[in-house]
Amino acid sequence: MYLYTPDEIDRERAHHQAVIQGADELDVKRIGNLGELAFEQFCREYLPVEMWEWENEAAIRRCNSESFSGHDFDVFGYRIDVKTSRDVSAFRPAKILENDPDDDIIVMVWHRDNEDALILLGWERTETLKSKVRTQGAYSGEKPEKLAHLAARPMNELQDLGPNTAHMNQKPQNPFTPGDRVVKAEDNDPSVAVVVEVLPPEQDINLYGQTMDGEAVCVAFPNSLDDGPGNWREIHPAKLASYCDDQNIKLYTYKHTNLKYPDNPFTPGDYVIKPDYDDPDLAVVLQVADTGDDDRNLTIAFCKHLEKEFGEQMDISPADLHSRCDEAEIKSYSYDHGDLSFKHQY
Template sequence: MIGLGKRFILVLLDLQGVYLYTPDGIDRKRAHHQAVKQEADDVPTKRRGNLGELAFEQFCREYLPVEMWEWKNEQPLRKCNPESYAAYDFEVFGYEVDVKTSRDVSAFRPSHLLDQDPDDDIIVMVWHRDNEDGLILLGWERVETLESKVTTQESYSGTEPEKLDHLSSRPMNELMDLGPNTAHMNQKPENPFSPGDRVVKAADSDASVAVVVEVLPPETEVGIYGQSMDGEAVRVAFPSTLDEGPGDWRDIDAALLSSYCDDQDLKLYTYKHTNLDFAENPFVPGDRVVNANHDDPDEAVVVSRTDSSSEKAVTVVYATQLEDDQIPPAALSTHAEKHQLKQYSYNVDVLEGA
């Protein structure tokens, strides 16, 4: 399930069980990129479908026992890979659940839903706003109930008011009643990290800076050196490894780093989230920075770093001094010395990424 370190909102709108989900930037990027890599015939529709699944996943995470539901598209969406064909999106309490997402509420009419998915057990209905920045979980219904509704409508001899055409659905909170009477299990992640964060191993004075590539759901069982990890897991890559890839990983959106690393088969390392800290000195050779204290700062390139208990600083050369922008980051310091480029040292407190 996507979302470790993510910032999402799942708000109870009223007592009838209608919920609002607000996707963050990572969710929106991944939902779109997977639709592109899926080579979907209609990318916007596929993207919205992915967002609808994310909305329902967050509902499940917040309100249903985590061991009693499964999202079929979790790993493919996290890595932006094409999803394997599955007849349904989720399995909840043993029921096959399909999520339908639309801006047009008429798409949720019983007959229309049955035409699309007559073989699932349950259909969840998700309405999205025009700019896709908010999705509302309207409700759910058993397919057998939809079949009964359609049959009743077909045999009805009176005139059904067009403006009151019935949308058969049950409140979202009633989905909990399908399962056993278990203790409430809120499985929102405690992990503070998000893709793109620069981190170091905790309590290690000589730790190398790493880049968070993906965060795993709290319930995911991860083994390290043959031992099961007790806690939420974070997967990171080291800049030296990322530099070996075919593209400039710094230009890749943080949401797509896991997709990039998966495509290029770059080595990742897994840590328990409590064993990591945010890097006090996040900059590494090859990073482009500017001095935040300057009114019109010139872009500089980090060539080396100092990361001691007494000093957090980097040495840079200004980008205009580098005629060749293809110099490997590991060779920048040697290149600057060899060509006698003017170098400047700055405390990291006055720098920000360019």
């Protein structure tokens, strides 16, 4: 058995994709998505990457509706469906066949009540399940009252279905995650960008007619995001790929080794606080300047002053915030970027 612990990005994507899918039972669909994420991690750790494919990978990564497919994964040419449940009685052979009679293999995943951990219990061929149901139906003795058969072969035996190939661990090597601020490495005047998608290692990316050797990261620049219809800073990073896809916001693809974290990650429009205060007021970055002699390279205004002048539903582009504040004579303050921290509003 294997334990899978979803992170915040996984949970948000699993839920939002279920919403976009329009599932009648939102909880069931979200749990099903988490089960697929769990099995994808198992495949990535233990199976040769060229011999498995996740049907719903792009849909869940971008929180789009899934195209119809009768199964979730193709592994070694077998059609695999992932069945996720809190009720282990759902893994009885007859119960499984009620819902999934046509796939080649069923993978069984159990989840905790609060969905913070899932356990891959095992897998079984559908033909074996049918045989067990037939055998049980022909059994003439009394059935045990307190012991029910649950079908499951150990997860690591799934490797035996494939050819005798070398073990291949395809866990992503890049350190970035959606929402991270990055700049292009070895750029003398780099622009801060926002990580939107971290593509899986096996994704073949073509840049300028050449295949990229390494993992790819898709970023968007804040000025493009600011031109969108919503305040992207109030959208969870897990949903940024969905937002950019829906709004046709241009993404730029980089090899992850060509990116790095910036010394100063802030851009106009960011929500910030001064964390060394006991009860810091929320502020917004108005301007980012080159570091001066006093190192005060961020100009900010406090949200309570902005709301008093412009209202709670302030509709001002981050690029215009500084000039509008000057016109309205709203007091601004200068800080070194190291003195401030993000205060995310999602």
